[in-house]
Amino acid sequence: MSDEAVDRAGRLDTATISDALDRLGIVGQCYEIKGRDPSFRMAGRAYTMRCGPAASPPGTVGDYIDDVPAGHVVVIDNGGRTDATIWGDILTEIAHRKQLAGTVIDGISRDVALCRELGYPVFAKDHWMRTGKDRVQVEEMGCVVNIGGARVQPGDILRGDPDGVVVIPKQHEDKVLAVAEEIHQAEAQIRAAVRGGARLDEARRQFKYHQLQTRDQ
Template identity: 55%
Template sequence: MTNSAISQLSCMDTTTISDALDKLGIAGQCLGIGPLDPACRLAGPAFTVRYMPCGVHGGTVGDYIDDLPEGTVIVLDNQQRLDATVWGDILTTVASRKRLGGTVIDGVCRDAPRAIDVKYPVFSRGSYMRTGKDRVAVDAVQCSVSIGGVRIDPGDLLVGDRDGVVAIPKARIEQVAEVAQYIDEAENHIRDAVERGERLDEVRKRQRYHSLQTRETS
């Protein structure tokens, strides 16, 4: 895995990466997860946290953030809960100060205006004011988690934009980057050609547009 492949994918649209994932047979599109602020982008390696209901013993949303390096994307699996949050303004303040890459939640956050004000990327199922303290507790960190139906492991690359979030397995980053670059160049050729007045159907045929995302078979 090279830094150039990571940098390349970090700048790409999720739509292009999604097509590359389809081409390679990788399920990496996180269903139902979107940005609080559509102008925000997110990219970086995953630090994962899994939550469970805490029952009668009380619980905490967890103290895990202080030692995370710059650029890390915090990935919180709250089992799609919409009635209890695991992220709010204090965590946003710390994450923004540490220049983390963003936060992805399979669930909801709160204090959304703070994240928007400081331009910190939070991608979730929405916002809701009810705290997760004494409702959920950290079950494990740096483990496999599920976000929008996608398995994410520590170190996987997350990329997010207005269209949502994709996850790229760390072992396949270079492969995805190569295919995504090919798709991006083909679509750029199509756009350039139609702007010059060429027929769309002819240009698409020449660039094999309708099979760009079709899964390859051996």
């Protein structure tokens, strides 16, 4: 099913969306969350969960995957934990087969060779091989989570590219996308003017470059 807002986000880069978020005073940049391959790109709505240390006996870490709708992004808040993974090759294979948009983890993943081979976008703080089994468990599904210092609600749009990940809150998505498209157009006009022989400072002044990220009052 087509989602116009997600399609619009997918045509913008994260740097442009980040500038729009700054202008609107919204914290949506996911600090230190990067693609496990520099080519990874994604755009989709958040399917969220929060994880924590495993209980005794331990709970599950991955049985939710069959319930995630196609085109959505699996968003896992593992509290930034880097000593145990929360995503690996089995989840990657199923997510790819189900045509999910990608996975974003405030924590780490493993088995990066398969996600690279399949082209399935995984964004995380890092990757390492130590399993999360019996160390990590899912505590809550469909909840508000923290990803790299950014608040993510179910249904928010996440956009990832080689510069990282940004979240566009659902209640502000029309405004964020409109401002980001305005910034994108202004920067395209600056580049075109310079290619046509204009000085950069003149082109920036003409298209109000220095005001593009200025906080709206």
